[in-house]
Structures are given as C-alpha cells and as structure tokens.
Amino acid sequence: MHFPLVKLWIIAYYVLTLFSIVIGAIAGQLSPVFQKLSKLHARNSFSMAIVAGDLFADPEIASLEDEETVSSLLAGSFSIPLPTYFTIGIHALPQKIVNRLEEANGEVCPNLYFLGKRSTTKTSEGIRIVNLGGLLDPSVTAGLSKERYLPFHTEGDAKSLHGANAADILLTSTWPSSIRTGSSIPLPGGSEDATSEQCVAELCATLKPRYHFSTSPNFFYEREPFFHLPAEDHPDNRPLTRFISLASPSSPSKAKYLYAFSLDPSAPPPSELPAGSTASPFRPATKKRSYAPEQQTYSRYSNSTPHHRTSKRARQPPPTPSECFFCLSNPSLATHLITSIATDTYLTTAKGPLSTPSTYPFLSFPAHMLLIPLTHAPTLAAIPDAATYTEMQRYRSALHSMLVAKAGAELGAVTWEVSRTEGIHVHWQFLPVSVGLIKKGLVEAAFKVEAENEKYPLFKAREIGDGRGEQGDYFRVWIWRPIEKSEAQPSEKEDGCGSNKPASSAGTEISLFLPLSANFRFDLQFGRRVMAKLLGLEKRANWRDCGQGEAEEVADAEAFKKAFREFDFSMEED
Numbered sequence: 001m002h003f004p005l006v007k008l009w010i011i012a013y014y015v016l017t018l019f020s021i022v023i024g025a026i027a028g029q030l031s032p033v034f035q036k037l038s039k040l041h042a043r044n045s046f047s048m049a050i051v052a053g054d055l056f057a058d059p060e061i062a063s064l065e066d067e068e069t070v071s072s073l074l075a076g077s078f079s080i081p082l083p084t085y086f087t088i089g090i091h092a093l094p095q096k097i098v099n100r101l102e103e104a105n106g107e108v109c110p111n112l113y114f115l116g117k118r119s120t121t122k123t124s125e126g127i128r129i130v131n132l133g134g135l136l137d138p139s140v141t142a143g144l145s146k147e148r149y150l151p152f153h154t155e156g157d158a159k160s161l162h163g164a165n166a167a168d169i170l171l172t173s174t175w176p177s178s179i180r181t182g183s184s185i186p187l188p189g190g191s192e193d194a195t196s197e198q199c200v201a202e203l204c205a206t207l208k209p210r211y212h213f214s215t216s217p218n219f220f221y222e223r224e225p226f227f228h229l230p231a232e233d234h235p236d237n238r239p240l241t242r243f244i245s246l247a248s249p250s251s252p253s254k255a256k257y258l259y260a261f262s263l264d265p266s267a268p269p270p271s272e273l274p275a276g277s278t279a280s281p282f283r284p285a286t287k288k289r290s291y292a293p294e295q296q297t298y299s300r301y302s303n304s305t306p307h308h309r310t311s312k313r314a315r316q317p318p319p320t321p322s323e324c325f326f327c328l329s330n331p332s333l334a335t336h337l338i339t340s341i342a343t344d345t346y347l348t349t350a351k352g353p354l355s356t357p358s359t360y361p362f363l364s365f366p367a368h369m370l371l372i373p374l375t376h377a378p379t380l381a382a383i384p385d386a387a388t389y390t391e392m393q394r395y396r397s398a399l400h401s402m403l404v405a406k407a408g409a410e411l412g413a414v415t416w417e418v419s420r421t422e423g424i425h426v427h428w429q430f431l432p433v434s435v436g437l438i439k440k441g442l443v444e445a446a447f448k449v450e451a452e453n454e455k456y457p458l459f460k461a462r463e464i465g466d467g468r469g470e471q472g473d474y475f476r477v478w479i480w481r482p483i484e485k486s487e488a489q490p491s492e493k494e495d496g497c498g499s500n501k502p503a504s505s506a507g508t509e510i511s512l513f514l515p516l517s518a519n520f521r522f523d524l525q526f527g528r529r530v531m532a533k534l535l536g537l538e539k540r541a542n543w544r545d546c547g548q549g550e551a552e553e554v555a556d557a558e559a560f561k562k563a564f565r566e567f568d569f570s571m572e573e574d
Helices: 031-043 066-076 095-104 155-164 197-208 291-300 388-409 436-437 443-455 527-534 552-568
Strands: 018-022 049-050 082-085 107-109 112-114 118-122 128-133 169-172 212-213 240-246 258-265 338-341 345-349 369-373 411-419 428-434 476-481 500-502 507-515
Touching: 018 240, 018 436, 031 049, 031 066, 031 258, 066 095, 066 107, 095 107, 118 155, 128 197, 155 197, 155 338, 169 197, 169 369, 212 258, 240 258, 240 507, 291 345, 345 388, 345 552, 369 388, 388 411, 388 428, 388 476, 388 552, 411 436, 411 527, 428 436, 428 527, 436 443, 436 476, 443 476, 443 527
Parallel strands: 018 049, 049 082, 082 112, 128 169, 169 212, 212 240
Antiparallel strands: 018 258, 107 112, 118 128, 338 345, 345 369, 369 428, 411 428, 411 476, 476 507, 500 507
C-alpha cells in the first residue's frame, strides 16, 4: 500500500524533528474533531495525524446522522487539513467506507488514508508505523485473519508483524498485557483496566517502538517511559518506549483525546534515561524449544530421503498450520531466523545452512535463505492469490540486487523449489554461487548430471511461472547471474542448453524444470545435495549436521538484515 508524501519544508540534507498528533477513537464525530484539528494544525504545522481507534461509529448502532456523516465525507464535504491515517478499531467499518477503500486502494478522500488492519508503513520522512487493529479472535487458533475490514485479529497476525524488526510508532486497538507492571501511575479514579492481550505485549517487546498508542474510550493514561534490554551490538543503547492510551472525544470526563509529540526517526536511543523511567514490564521471551525427534518429519527440510522413508502404514496425517514449521502460527517457530515479512510472503535464514559465514568472501553471513508463502499450501498453484508468486519473485530480485551491491559481478544465485501435491508447505531455497561456475555451465551441468545419476527424467529448459499450468509435481531451479560491463547484450547466450532470458536489469537466468511422478522416488534434498557437491561442502549436505546455537543463528540473521535493509521492500509497504 502506498501513501502520499507528507510535505515538509526542509533544508537539503538536514533532518528536522517531526511534529505529529494522535487522536483517540473519534467514533463518528468527524465534524467537530476535524474542525479542532484544523485549528491546531494552523498553529503547529503537524506532519501527519493518526487516529488510534474507531474513526467511524459502530455500524450496528449507527444513527441516521452517523450515516449522513459518512456520505458527506465521501462526497468531499469535509476538509481534512493534513495527511491523516486510520485503522480498524474495535468495530467494523461502514460498508460505504469499505466500498470506497476497495475502489480507491486505501484512500477514502483527500488526506484520509487507511493503514490496513495488519500493516507496516514507512512515511516519506522515514517514520515507521506498525499497526495491529481489532480484537483477538478466540475462535481462530492458527494462521492469519483473511478479512481485511472486520475488527478481529489472530495471534498469527501479531506474530507476523515481528518481522518488521523495529518501529517508531506501534498502533494497537488493545493494550499489551502487564503494561502496568512496575508502574506507579494509577488509572483515573473509577476506571477499569482496558482490554489487553499477551500477543500485543510480545509485539511491543519485539519491536521496541518509540511510541505505543492505544485507546481507552473513557479515560487517558500515560505510563512512565520504559526501557528495553540493549542489543548485543549496541550495549550502551537502551531503546525507550512511551505507552499512551487516548480517550474518546465523547468521554464523560472530557479526558484527553489528542496527543501531540515530536519525533526524529533518525535519532538514536537516548544516552540518558528520562527521570522516572522503569524497566520493561514485559517478561523476556522464553527460549524456543528444540525440535523433538518425532517432529522432524515436519521440520524445515523433509525427512523423506531414500534412506529415511516412513512406511505408508505408519504415515501420519499432514501437519496443521499450528504444527507446520513454516507457518507463523506455530508456537515453536524459530522467529529469530525471520528477516523480513511482506504482505503474502516472508524471508528467513535457513536452519542448518549449507553455506557458512566464510563461504563467500564478499559476504559475512551464510546467505542460505528461504522464501516462504504465508499461506499454508503444498504448492504455489494451490494458493488462490497469484500475488504470492509475484511477491516471492520480488524478494528474489531484491536478493539479487543485494548480491550485486556486495559482490559486483562475482556472485550469482541458485533458487530451487520442490512442488508436490502431497507436500507440506511450499517454499523456495536461495543460495549464492560463484559467477565463474555459472558462466562455465557447471551449475547447470551439476543438476543435470546428478539427475542422470539418480535415473530421474531429463531436465527441460522451461519457465512455468507459478505452476498453475502444470498437471503434476515438479522440481525447478533458476540459475541467475549478473550482467558484466563487458557484455554487449543482456540476453547473450550462456554455455549449456538452458533457456536464457533477461531476469532483471541486472542479470540473466536459466530456468530448468524436472517433472516428478510416482514412477520414481525423488529425494527432497536433491537441490541441497547438488549445491553441496558444487561448492565442495559435501559434509554439510544434511542440514542436521550443520546445527548452530541460537546465538550463532541470531548473529547470521542480523548480519543478513543489515546487508539486505536497503533492498527490503517490506520496510516501505504493508
């Protein structure tokens, strides 16, 4: 989702502190609130406004006046003085608003924009907003919510936002559990605790936002600032979070419903903590349990090799999303491996990577990556939305761009996929490789020779897109390399008989396709075994022989994120 640039007068190369304002649940009172906002904006020149709660009245009890307000807004009768962003609160959106959002791609009217229910947004000034709207839906125990406009989210929705890694502003409809632990600030007299959720607490603890805004319709509450534990690479920096819950304009006590604040997104954490600051009220995340032997069948890589095949009689049913080690709803998911989450796909470092931090001279991390759809499906063709394939290709292109930036024309990449209708959760594996090996045709030859040795069918030079046109299972591999300056034409032929085509402005690639059938047993580790031999890493062919401690895994993931940051499109989109 794209939002307009917030116009600010700045002096070239100087970053100014941005002045913004947050509003509590307006709940349909658009006219008086926007009138007041206009007056405040005229005096303060806010960069943006955010509505932290329901913008519109609850459709189930909306009055005729409320409905007329919506119609007037859509007709352009309201003047909204500055870019204003809103999300899902605890009530559904009016159907007229939903219709407009569908037609206008998130824009209700000039200067009024929908953040989405679960989103990550980066403004033109670099302010990073992470948003989780709605209440926890207890009836959904796994996966991501599918309804974009209903006021409910799942624990999977919250966990999926952990991949944002950091936030300047966290916006949630509910409070984080235990937020008042360690605080000496009481609630206003007669007030009861607001609805809180543990998954929101875990999200706040992970993102360490500068500001966390929520709502409490009848009262205003601002906790003491609290600091988080410093990161290992910045032991002197303790990120600081300010939690503010805003009242509604209609609160009987006339409690505070507007909160103006300044923010410099480029500023480091404060060197000195403000007076009265406390430690984080959230318990440190518990260490993820290791994979139990009986769970290995459903781990990152299949256990169904020719030497480890479960008999049909003992075969268990396929895992549900809460059991699948690729699904974000799995409580045992190693979330510290996740490096980026986009709309339909996420990117993670491999468990037991084939390569090591010393494999590639130009990189300081293994760079063995997995591109995984958020949807739990055995094949790409089984995912209804074709946008998933498009986004996976976008991630692959971003990885290629990172390699060009770090290694010039020295590193290419191999990406492979096993697509089986009886599979668990489709994904792609990505691994850099020397351009020299690609140019000599050795990478293409390695896959073809190994297939011949295994008595598999012949590889075909084919590009099959998302595989919807294929009738059966398949293995496919893309072999990509950057274009060198000396090459006159981007489509210059490679050695070998593969299908050459421009992959992007930065390279060309070969796409090879191997049909699978019940006539032979296919080793699901085939792609890794080929690459292990090619890179001289035969002793690392089995991922279980390449175990790392969690500290090593975290270090590799952080090193990758640092290198990939400028190419990570999820940092700028929901």
